[in-house]
Amino acid sequence: MNQISHKSQIKKQKKTICFHCGEPCKDDQIRLAEKAFCCEGCKMVYSILEDNDLCNYYDLNTMAGVSQKDYSNKEYSFLEDQSVVDRLIDFTDGEKTKVHFYLPQIHCSSCLWLLENLSRLHEGILNSRVDFLKKEVSITFSASNMNLREVVELLARVGYPPEINLNDLEHQEKVIDKSLYYKLGLAGFAFGNIMLLSFPEYLGMNAKANTTLVYFFGYLNILLGLPVIFYSGWEYFRSAWQGLKQRHLNIDVPISLGITALFSRSVFEILTHTGAGYLDSMAGLVFFLLIGKWFQKRTYDKLSFDRDYKSYFPIACNKKVEGKEVSVSLDNIKKGDMLIIRHGELIPADAYLLDGESKIDYSFVTGESDLIKKQKGALLYAGGRQMGAAIEISVAKKVSNSYLTQLWNEDTFTKSNKVGEVSDLADKVARFFTWVILTVAFATLIYWLPKDMGTAINAFTAVLIIACPCAVALSIPFTFGNVLRIFSRQGIYLKNIHVIESLSKINHIVFDKTGTITKVNSGSVHYRGKPLEEYIEQLLFSLVYHSSHPLSKRIKEGIHDQLPLSVLDFEEVKGKGVRGRVEDHYVRIGSNDFINGLSKKDTLKQNVYVEVDGEVYGAYTFDGAYRQGLNQVLNRLKKWAGLSLISGDNDREKGILLPLFETERNLYFNKKPADKLNYIKLLQSDNQYVAMIGDGLNDAGALSQSNVGIVITETTSNFTPACDIIVDAKAFEKLPFIFSFSKLSIHIVYLAYSIALVYNIVGLSYAVQGALSPVIAAILMPLSSITIVLFGVGASTLLAYKNNLL
Amino acid sequence: MYIIVFLIIISLIIAIGFLLAFFWAVKDGQFEDDHTPAIRILFDDNKTKKK
Numbered sequence: 001m002n003q004i005s006h007k008s009q010i011k012k013q014k015k016t017i018c019f020h021c022g023e024p025c026k027d028d029q030i031r032l033a034e035k036a037f038c039c040e041g042c043k044m045v046y047s048i049l050e051d052n053d054l055c056n057y058y059d060l061n062t063m064a065g066v067s068q069k070d071y072s073n074k075e076y077s078f079l080e081d082q083s084v085v086d087r088l089i090d091f092t093d094g095e096k097t098k099v100h101f102y103l104p105q106i107h108c109s110s111c112l113w114l115l116e117n118l119s120r121l122h123e124g125i126l127n128s129r130v131d132f133l134k135k136e137v138s139i140t141f142s143a144s145n146m147n148l149r150e151v152v153e154l155l156a157r158v159g160y161p162p163e164i165n166l167n168d169l170e171h172q173e174k175v176i177d178k179s180l181y182y183k184l185g186l187a188g189f190a191f192g193n194i195m196l197l198s199f200p201e202y203l204g205m206n207a208k209a210n211t212t213l214v215y216f217f218g219y220l221n222i223l224l225g226l227p228v229i230f231y232s233g234w235e236y237f238r239s240a241w242q243g244l245k246q247r248h249l250n251i252d253v254p255i256s257l258g259i260t261a262l263f264s265r266s267v268f269e270i271l272t273h274t275g276a277g278y279l280d281s282m283a284g285l286v287f288f289l290l291i292g293k294w295f296q297k298r299t300y301d302k303l304s305f306d307r308d309y310k311s312y313f314p315i316a317c318n319k320k321v322e323g324k325e326v327s328v329s330l331d332n333i334k335k336g337d338m339l340i341i342r343h344g345e346l347i348p349a350d351a352y353l354l355d356g357e358s359k360i361d362y363s364f365v366t367g368e369s370d371l372i373k374k375q376k377g378a379l380l381y382a383g384g385r386q387m388g389a390a391i392e393i394s395v396a397k398k399v400s401n402s403y404l405t406q407l408w409n410e411d412t413f414t415k416s417n418k419v420g421e422v423s424d425l426a427d428k429v430a431r432f433f434t435w436v437i438l439t440v441a442f443a444t445l446i447y448w449l450p451k452d453m454g455t456a457i458n459a460f461t462a463v464l465i466i467a468c469p470c471a472v473a474l475s476i477p478f479t480f481g482n483v484l485r486i487f488s489r490q491g492i493y494l495k496n497i498h499v500i501e502s503l504s505k506i507n508h509i510v511f512d513k514t515g516t517i518t519k520v521n522s523g524s525v526h527y528r529g530k531p532l533e534e535y536i537e538q539l540l541f542s543l544v545y546h547s548s549h550p551l552s553k554r555i556k557e558g559i560h561d562q563l564p565l566s567v568l569d570f571e572e573v574k575g576k577g578v579r580g581r582v583e584d585h586y587v588r589i590g591s592n593d594f595i596n597g598l599s600k601k602d603t604l605k606q607n608v609y610v611e612v613d614g615e616v617y618g619a620y621t622f623d624g625a626y627r628q629g630l631n632q633v634l635n636r637l638k639k640w641a642g643l644s645l646i647s648g649d650n651d652r653e654k655g656i657l658l659p660l661f662e663t664e665r666n667l668y669f670n671k672k673p674a675d676k677l678n679y680i681k682l683l684q685s686d687n688q689y690v691a692m693i694g695d696g697l698n699d700a701g702a703l704s705q706s707n708v709g710i711v712i713t714e715t716t717s718n719f720t721p722a723c724d725i726i727v728d729a730k731a732f733e734k735l736p737f738i739f740s741f742s743k744l745s746i747h748i749v750y751l752a753y754s755i756a757l758v759y760n761i762v763g764l765s766y767a768v769q770g771a772l773s774p775v776i777a778a779i780l781m782p783l784s785s786i787t788i789v790l791f792g793v794g795a796s797t798l799l800a801y802k803n804n805l806l
Numbered sequence: 807m808y809i810i811v812f813l814i815i816i817s818l819i820i821a822i823g824f825l826l827a828f829f830w831a832v833k834d835g836q837f838e839d840d841h842t843p844a845i846r847i848l849f850d851d852n853k854t855k856k857k
Contacts (some may be wrong), residue, residue: 060849109845116846132842181832189825193818216811220818 020046020159022063041068045159049114052121057110064110065159075327076156078316079149084329088168092143096126099148100138101155101162106130114158122146122154166330166399167310180297184290187232190224191283197221201276202775211273218270218277225279229263233286251430251473254437258468259285265461278465281777285470288785292477296497298484303726305495309383309405309697312364312719317341317348320392330399337395341386349382349395350402356391360384363514364696365404365673383697404673404697425501425746426476429753430469437467444768459770466763466772470781471756471788475749479792483745486800491728492738499724502708503742508688509637510680510702513647513657515695516712518625519729525558529610529618536617538562539582540610543589546570547578551608555589555620577608587612592619629733634660636736642688644668646676648698677701693735697721710738737805748795752788759784 016025018038030037033050037043045065049057057064078084091098105111112130115137119125124145130137137160141151155162197217236252236259243250259282266277304311319328320338330348333339338354341347347360358380359371365383374380380393382402399405441463448456480497487494494500511517532540537559544552545564570580577590588595588611595609595616607619637643644666645657651669661667668679676692680702683690692699692706695713700721703709709723712732720726727735763780766772800806831837 109848112842112845113849130842131839132845133839178832181837182829185825185828185832189821193821197814210807213807213810216814220814 018042018063018065018067019058020063020065021067022065023067039068041159044068044157048121048158054114054117054120057114060110060113061108064108066105066107068159075318075325076149076152078327078329079152080147081329081332084315085148088148088164090138095143096140097143097148098138098140099151100136101152101164103135103137103155103160104163105160106132106135106137111160115160118154118158121158122150124150125154164315165311166313166315167307168315180290180294183232183235184287184294187228187283187287187290190228190232191280191287194221194224194280194283197224198276198280198774198778202778214276215273218273221277221279222267222270225263225266225282228283228286229259232290233259236286236289249427249431249434251426251433251469254430254434254467254469255289255473257434257437257464258470261461261464262468265465276774278774278777281465281774281781284778284782285468285785288470288782288789289473292474292481292789296477296481296484298481298488298494298496300488300493303493304720305724305726306722307720308700308722312346312383312697313348313399314346317345333395333399335395335398339393339395340390341393342390343386343388345386347380347382347384347386347393349399350397351380351382351393351395353378353380354392354394356389358391359387361387365698425749426472429472433467433469433472437464440467440764440768447768448770455770459768462767462770462772462777463764465777466767466780467760468781469756471759471784472753474785475752475756475788475792478789479745479748479752479796482793482796483741483800486741486796486805487738490734490737490805491731492734493726493728495724499708500742500745502689502724503691503739504746505689506641506691506708506739508642508644508683509691509693510644510646510676510683510706512676512692512694512696512699512702513645513653514649516693516699517627517630517645519627519714525554526621527558527618528621529616532617536612538565539585539587539612540589542567542582543570543578543580543587546580547572552578552589555608558620585613627729627732631660633733633735637739638662641739642666644679644683646671646679646702648672648676673698673701677705680705691739694721710735734805737803741800741803741805744799745796748792748799751795752792755791756784756788759787 016036017023018025019035020037020042023038025036025038030040030043032043032047035046037046042065045068049055079088089097089099103111103115106115112132115130116128118128118139122145124141125139126142127140128137137155139151146154152162152164197220200213200217237256239250240252240256243253262278262282262285266279266282269275269277313330316327316329317333318325318340319333320340325340328337333349339348339351353374353376355376358374358378360374360380361371362381362384364385365381371387372384379396381404382399383404397403441460444463445456445460448459477497480500483500484494484497541556541559541562542565544555546567547553565582568581570578572578573590573594576594577588579586579588579590581587589608592607592609595611607621609619610617634643643661645661646668648671649669651667654667654669657667658664668675671679676694676699680690680692684705684707690706691708691710692702693710693712694703695711699711703711703721703723708725710725710727711720711723712727712729713720714729725738727738759780763772763776763784766776797806
């Protein structure tokens with residue numbers, strides 16, 4: 001009887017869903033105006049919107065809200081602290097104040113609508129604008145009507161608590177460099193108009209009959225060409241000059257030579273009325289080069305490649321002062337302060353546990369996957385998350401001196417940029433190129449000088465003009481820029497195009513374990529066996545509810561939406577399972593060995609069997625522990641690269657991992673963040689090109705030290721440590737392609753260079769004879785550039801298609 | 807024939823006008839967020855005065 005009533009009760013429960021967020025309601029208790037809510041938080045938000053006539057929110061999208069269940073009442077009193085406020089706001093004139101926040105909850109058009117109508121909730125809000133993709137809202141409020149704390153609290157009240165972390169305090173004004181757009185626009189404008197004015201010349205206008213017109217066109221061209229060389233193209237001269245100062249020939253040297261030759265010869269010809277010049281070619285050249293520059297840039301709204309621990313730490317925490325709780329900003333925390341850390345909150349500094357039972361999730365910081373239990377008096381390292389009831393801690397070290405944050409004092413982090421901003425490949429070619437051009441140009445000059453002074457100068461400049469490595473300079477931006485786009489469509493996000501070159505050289509790959517080759521919180525728990533009635537499920541739920549073993553936790557999450565019953569004689573047998581008596585039923589959950597007395601090992605899969613009153617029902621499988629396709633990924637990579645695993649976790653999974661990595665020599669467990677960094681250094685000192693694949697703060701040092709740092713993340717909006725590549729966990733199986741495709745794209749660039757060479761030989765053969773007419777230059781130069789661009793983009797797209805990357 | 811000079815000057819002035827319009831658009835940030843305005847335009851202005 002008891003069982004039946006349980007069942008029907010459960011079935012009825014599942015029917016109602018929350019009007020605000022769409023999550024199932026536990027019971028029908030929370031109601032307002034005939035609408036059911038899953039929690040008080042959701043009801044609160046609804047009532048605020050209802051009172052302010054903002055229910056359009058629900059008309060745009062039904063159940064548009066975000067569940068408020070996990071929403072703890074955050075304290076924002078630290079936002080009264082003027083030093084914090086000053087550093088958070090973007091701009092103020094004493095009255096009008098501008099501020100922007102990151103709101104991770106933004107997900108639909110209702111969010112956008114509500115947040116842009118904030119002014120209807122509070123008269124202090126003057127204006128609010130949302131950037132949907134960045135999930136940011138910029139708010140202008142009047143300082144006399146409300147303060148920053150009230151703004152943040154208003155956002156939190158309607159269900160969008162801003163995420164403010166330590167990094168926000170140090171935010172430098174983000175200046176978006178728009179100059180490239182100006183330069184590009186100007187060059188395009190000049191290119192088009194010069195081309196138009198040069199048309200009569202191409203078509204063979206009778207120069208003798210229309211001298212005034214010819215002069216007019218010429219002078220106008222010079223006028224249009226001036227801003228192209230002195231504004232749009234100026235950065236090439238600057239970069240070439242900087243390279244020369246460091247005795248280094250970069251690709252911009254031959255480009256500058258070419259632009260100078262083009263411009264000076266054109267001006268000379270026009271002013272002396274001896275010809276029409278090549279200004280159209282010059283403007284075109286600069287225009288194409290700038291397009292290349294624009295194309296190779298790719299920014300991802302949600303991603304950031306240079307985060308450090310500051311983006312992970314909160315801005316404030318709760319301090320206990322004379323029995324009362326006040327929230328203080330993190331940089332005001334001193335040694336000896338008493339802090340209160342609640343469920344899910346981060347321990348901001350190394351501290352001693354004073355009171356309460358601490359169960360800390362260090363998975364992100366150390367790679368250890370189990371919760372760590374600590375007793376009173378124990379030292380807790382910063383960065384862990386408290387799970388369970390609130391604890392009281394006493395700060396032992398300042399935030400910046402903590403064990404974890406000290407990692408950032410390593411040299412690795414002060415080094416500016418390991419992946420250079422200049423391409424090695426292009427530089428090598430440029431060096432070779434410059435010498436060849438100069439040799440050919442001077443050889444031509446010396447050959448013609450005794451014969452004819454005019455032809456000598458003519459041929460000399462023509463060589464410099466036609467040999468200008470426009471095509472060479474364009475092949476890398478366009479080919480690699482396209483590869484970047486192909487990758488990003490797969491969920492693989494590269495920091496910039498220079499990463500591709502480094503990728504192609506990798507010969508050793510180091511993996512982290514927790515969160516990298518294993519899933520962080522794999523929800524996929526499958527049950528196989530005799531169907532479980534809801535009541536049986538509840539019995540199992542009750543038993544695992546009391547266990548802190550990670551597998552118990554995952555079974556608990558797998559069942560969810562149950563109420564735990566009381567358990568008698570609860571016992572946890574280490575490494576085997578749990579047993580106990582739940583409402584007169586004897587329940588056991590555990591390994592095959594524990595339940596059936598058999599010790600059979602399942603590779604990569606862990607089975608947990610369940611038994612109620614002596615009857616074995618079936619087993620839960622956790623095939624999600626390792627990422628899908630791990631085996632294939634490692635097998636593919638093994639063929640050409642050395643593989644290592646370095647984990648902060650203990651070695652209990654060694655048996656499973658050994659066959660995958662083949663030798664025990666490359667498996668390292670119980671390693672601290674600094675050990676990981678040193679391991680990468682060791683490999684590099686052995687002339688290895690190392691890629692580190694990790695996920696958490698504990699890998700930050702290794703990621704930064706490695707030649708290419710790759711971060712795997714479940715959701716791209718989450719925190720990711722500084723790295724070169726961010727890979728969406730869904731694209732994990734594509735990992736080998738990142739390397740192989742980078743190698744392919746290098747080959748594409750080489751081929752593009754050969755094509756450029758052919759064009760150059762043709763052009764040079766005209767130039768050395770002193771027979772390069774402006775028309776030939778005007779055709780040959782854009783033609784070679786366009787061929788290279790089409791080839792680079794086309795070939796990389798085709799190869800991606802063949803490799804199923806598109 | 808010299809009407810061409812006049813016409814070219816006018817055409818250049820118009821072209822410069824477009825160039826300035828482009829500069830203004832860049833400065834105004836029209837190329838920074840191209841997603842949000844697409845959603846924003848779908849909202850009705852005064853739909854909520856029904857209470």
